[in-house]
Amino acid sequence: MHPGFWLFLVTLCLTEELAGASRDSVLKHVKENEQKKKKAKEKGAWVQLKRQNVPLTEAHFVRTDEKEPELLELVHYEFIAL
Structure with a gap:
């Protein structure tokens, strides 16, 4: 099966679960x-x-107890269309 199918299926399941919870509330x-x-x-x-x-x-x-703040950096990633 096409790898994008599984991504679609997982996204669909998560969306239905969230919609169900919203409907229940x-x-x-x-x-x-x-x-x-x-x-x-x-x-x-x-x-x-x-x-x-x-x-x-x-x-x-x-309070930071006089600790220096930690600088965060972006995580670089490459988007690959399926």
Whole structure:
């Protein structure tokens, strides 16, 4: 078989797995919203159903203990089309 076929197959499997996880999170969110709506309706109260942004984390300093920073270099590679 052509080597590109296996690359395509692996990419396809990974894409399907990621899409499945995303779909599961959406379905979970919908179920949670339905439960929240039902409880709010019983109490006669308003409920927030939209997802809220995660608050920013507090800033902090990173200490290097007076060590010199390590410089990173690019890894050179050659792209070969199949």
